[in-house]
Each structure stands twice: as structure tokens, then as C-alpha cells.
Amino acid sequence: MILNQAGTRRFRAFTSKHLDQLLQRAGLGDDERLKVRAVATVLPFRTNAYVVDELIDWSAAPDDPIYRLVFPQEDMLPAADVARLADLLKAEAPNAEIQAEANRVRAQLNPHPAGQKELNVPKIGEEPVPGMQHKYAETVLIFPKQGQTCHAYCTYCFRWAQFVGDADLKFASDDIGQMVGYIRRHPEVTSVLITGGDAMIMGEPVISRYIEPLLELEQLESIRIGTKALAYWPQRFTTDPDADDTLRLFERVVESGKNLAFMAHFSHPRELESPLVESAVKRILGSGATIRTQAPLIRSINDDPAVWSGMWRRQLRMGLIPYYMFVERDTGPQDYFAVPLARAYEIFRDAYSAVSGLCRTVRGPSMSATPGKVCVDGVMEVAGEQVFLLHFIQARDPSLVGRPFFARYDPSAVWLTDLRPAFGDRFPFEAADALLTV
The missing domain is CATH 3.20.20.70 (Aldolase class I)
Known part of the structure; x- marks a missing residue:
């Protein structure tokens, strides 16, 4: 079924050189395809025939969640950067010039969080x-x-x-x-x-x-x-x-x-x-072997508690172990995909409450931040102040693991660095000796 007569793989990869042709299947016009190609000079694109033919609902593209999961979108990067790159592509500028501009944009995207x-x-x-x-x-x-x-x-x-x-x-x-x-x-x-x-x-x-x-x-x-x-x-x-x-x-x-x-x-x-x-x-x-499942919470793809609870229940039936819901990291097109931490907690809570105890092996929403994996446990009022309750699932400093701490409530915060400590002037991990290197 998957092998040809010679017994070799029939895996077929699609890369940026195939992108324009594939985008036509999504019904995108010339200018829209050009802008997507501009984004693909900065962020990598690769997919394969199984994803294209079996997973994407092309009748629903470009809004289909699997399409958005693998195909770049024109608004993933700042409009001015996309416009400059699109102009270079349209003018058929030398590749070195295009790559120089792409590298400039990449340098602003925190490539190593x-x-x-x-x-x-x-x-x-x-x-x-x-x-x-x-x-x-x-x-x-x-x-x-x-x-x-x-x-x-x-x-x-x-x-x-x-x-x-x-x-x-x-x-x-x-x-x-x-x-x-x-x-x-x-x-x-x-x-x-x-x-x-x-x-x-x-x-x-x-x-x-x-x-x-x-x-x-x-x-x-x-x-x-x-x-x-x-x-x-x-x-x-x-x-x-x-x-x-x-x-x-x-x-x-x-x-x-x-x-x-x-x-x-x-x-x-x-x-x-x-x-x-x-x-x-x-x-x-x-x-x-065992199989544990994980994924980030991604705006426009899975930012719906019903999606997560349905996914966890199906995984349980298949013998898989739900493990992590992550927060989108502070790199690449974070501004495009990020879900505010307050909303992320609501999605996790609603999904978690809709599944049986066997699915509740999952943890989240969790940020894999510089000091460690920080879990958002809830939003509550303490001493008249609305705060986030958080704890470390993992930490560079092992003494921080499992210790709860508070941050001021901020409805727009999407990452640990957006938060400010509550009831003090610094977080526990901001102590001088807390950021350990191994």
C-alpha cells in the first residue's frame, strides 16, 4: 500500500519550491500567495503527501486547522517585513539579497528561547x-x-x-x-x-x-x-x-x-x-513502549476546550497517556499564535473538567520558560487582589519545584516575562542564586 514495487518508501516531501502550487488549492490569489511565500523565506516550510492528501480539508482552507498548522500565513510576521520581502520576490532579486533580509527578520524572533x-x-x-x-x-x-x-x-x-x-x-x-x-x-x-x-x-x-x-x-x-x-x-x-x-x-x-x-x-x-x-x-x-501526548495551545488551531477534551478522550481510548498542554513559546510567530494566560487557564480548566480521571494525567497550561516549567494553576482573589496562582513543574533550581507563587493578574499576559510578582518585589526564581546552570 505504501511501498512501490521496488520496496522503497513513497514518502514525498513538499518544500517552499512547491508552495505556490499548493497555495492555489487553498484558493489564494496572486498577491496573497506572494505574501505567504515572503513569510516562508523567514520561517521554514515543509509538509508531505500524507498531510496534504489525508489531513487537510481543502474545501475549508485557508481556515482549516490542519492547513493553518503547516502552511505559513501572511500575518505571522510584521506587515512591513512581509511587504519588503514580497517586493524582493516580485522583483526577482538575487537570492543573497532575499536571504539577507530574511536573516534580519529572523534575528528579531528570539530563535533560542x-x-x-x-x-x-x-x-x-x-x-x-x-x-x-x-x-x-x-x-x-x-x-x-x-x-x-x-x-x-x-x-x-x-x-x-x-x-x-x-x-x-x-x-x-x-x-x-x-x-x-x-x-x-x-x-x-x-x-x-x-x-x-x-x-x-x-x-x-x-x-x-x-x-x-x-x-x-x-x-x-x-x-x-x-x-x-x-x-x-x-x-x-x-x-x-x-x-x-x-x-x-x-x-x-x-x-x-x-x-x-x-x-x-x-x-x-x-x-x-x-x-x-x-x-x-x-x-x-x-x-x-508507552506513548505520552503533548501539544501547545495554539490560537486558530486548537484554542477550544472541546477540541482538547475530545482529543484527550480519543487518546485514552487508544491507550495513550495525556501529558502536557503547553503555552506557545516566546519565539517565532508568537504574536500570531499566542493565547493569553488567563484564557489558556480557562480552556484547560473547561477541558479538564469534561474528562474522566484517567485523562487527568495531563498538566497545564505550562510555560517552558528560562527558570523552568511554570504551570498556571488558576486565577483567584487574595487579600483583595486578583492574582495568578502558579507553580514550577520543573526548575533549574530543584528547591523551587512544587512551590506555589503568585503574579498580578494581567488579562493580556501571554508569557512569564509579561507577569509581575504579587505580594513582593520579585518572584522566587529571581533570587540571586536561583538561576542555576548545570
Whole structure:
């Protein structure tokens, strides 16, 4: 079904060179398509035939949520920047001139939020270990060099800077020996997250090179794989040429005594509807792995409690574990996608209250901010003042984890840095010794 007569993949990617033709299917006029192409010079675009043919309702485009999930929109960037880039494209300016302007716009979009390149860099002695992040004591992230793309890109992706072709913005490595050596030197590390990009863009022989050495580390309790492949290319686990070998690799991880957790990214219920997804999920669960689900809350795509409660209930029926509702990060087109924290809490609360206790494994709305993962627990009145109640799910300073704190209520705040402390002059994490580096 998915294989041709030669037994090779029939995965077909669409990139910016296909964008104009695809946009015509959405009924966009010449000027509208030009502006979208202008945005795509700054933010990366990649999708595939499965997403285009099976997930998008073209009769509803450009308002269809899956269309908006993968196709750039002209108002994702400031109008003046889009106009300049559109003029350059219309004039068929030299590519170097277009890229220079695109780079100028990118520099304003906070390509590395939460200190990803400054605060999380692990070191052996004085030497940094490329392709790793160590934000929390017990967890390290590994970014395989071969995993720095995806089957399709989400328009809201906070790691968009990995995909724009600028080597200075990327962090990745293929030196698994150095990474393993770092973990051995840090016995507090008990969990590894393999991410990217998308770890499952790699074929089985490549991903095995990263996973197999980790099985020898007795200190590790779990290996996590960050992926949206179940939503964007479920054939990766069913009919791709190396699907069976990949599942056998998963079995070896489980047989080694380590928990293998898929951190599956589902942004909308439609991504769960295909029989291919159900088949892929059954095969992964059959290997002994678990699948935990997460996604950000995104304006115009899933900012509706019924969307989330329906998605969690379907995930539960499929054997998945709802895990996180995230707040859109302070990078890329945040102004376009962000939902105010007060509204985000209302959406989470209404969705949470509409599901059974088995779905209430989910946490949120959570901000992956510089000091840690901050959860918005509610809006309340304390001592006559309306405030946000928040707590740290994770923190650079472990002593902050689980401790509640208050921020002044601000109906327009969309991120931690928009908030101001209530009942004091600073937040707990703003103490001089709170921002720890590992």
C-alpha cells in the first residue's frame, strides 16, 4: 500500500519550491500567495503527501486547522517585513539579497528561547558537548545530527531555527561517544530525551547508533523519543521498509529494563482519526513502549476546550497517556499564535473538567520558560487582589519545584516575562542564586 514495487518508501516531501502550487488549492490569489511565500523565506516550510492528501480539508482552507498548522500565513510576521520581502520576490532579486533580509527578520524572533544555547550547554571540563542540553539535573536532551528535520513542520514550532539552514542557529552532533561520556560523568542523569527536529525522521540503522549505547548505562531509567511522526507520517511504524526493525529496536530498549516513552505531539483531533495512526499506535504499544501526548495551545488551531477534551478522550481510548498542554513559546510567530494566560487557564480548566480521571494525567497550561516549567494553576482573589496562582513543574533550581507563587493578574499576559510578582518585589526564581546552570 505504501511501498512501490521496488520496496522503497513513497514518502514525498513538499518544500517552499512547491508552495505556490499548493497555495492555489487553498484558493489564494496572486498577491496573497506572494505574501505567504515572503513569510516562508523567514520561517521554514515543509509538509508531505500524507498531510496534504489525508489531513487537510481543502474545501475549508485557508481556515482549516490542519492547513493553518503547516502552511505559513501572511500575518505571522510584521506587515512591513512581509511587504519588503514580497517586493524582493516580485522583483526577482538575487537570492543573497532575499536571504539577507530574511536573516534580519529572523534575528528579531528570539530563535533560542529559554536560554537554549547559553544556559543549557553541558561541558566536559571546559569543553562544551555539542548536540546536548542539560536544563534539569535528572534529564539531558540529545539532538542527533541526522534528526534535524521533520516529516512536516508546524507553523508554531519553537525549534524553527533548527530548520532554516543557518549553521549558527543549530545545535546538533553525531558524536554519541562524547554524549555517553558526559552522562557517565553525571550519575544524577536518569532520563534521556532524543529530540530534534524529529528523532523518527532517522532510519533504524541511524537511530540505533544513538540508542544502543544508552542501554549500557545502568543509571538511566528511561529513554524518551520526541516525535510528531505518528501525526504526520504514521507509516514510519507500519509499512516503511525499516518499520519492523524499528519496532524490534524498541523491544530491545524495554527488554534492557528501561522505560521507553514516546513523547507524541498531537495538536488536533483530526491527526488521530486515520486507521494508519491506530495501527501505528498498536504496534508501538505492542513493543512495550508507552506513548505520552503533548501539544501547545495554539490560537486558530486548537484554542477550544472541546477540541482538547475530545482529543484527550480519543487518546485514552487508544491507550495513550495525556501529558502536557503547553503555552506557545516566546519565539517565532508568537504574536500570531499566542493565547493569553488567563484564557489558556480557562480552556484547560473547561477541558479538564469534561474528562474522566484517567485523562487527568495531563498538566497545564505550562510555560517552558528560562527558570523552568511554570504551570498556571488558576486565577483567584487574595487579600483583595486578583492574582495568578502558579507553580514550577520543573526548575533549574530543584528547591523551587512544587512551590506555589503568585503574579498580578494581567488579562493580556501571554508569557512569564509579561507577569509581575504579587505580594513582593520579585518572584522566587529571581533570587540571586536561583538561576542555576548545570
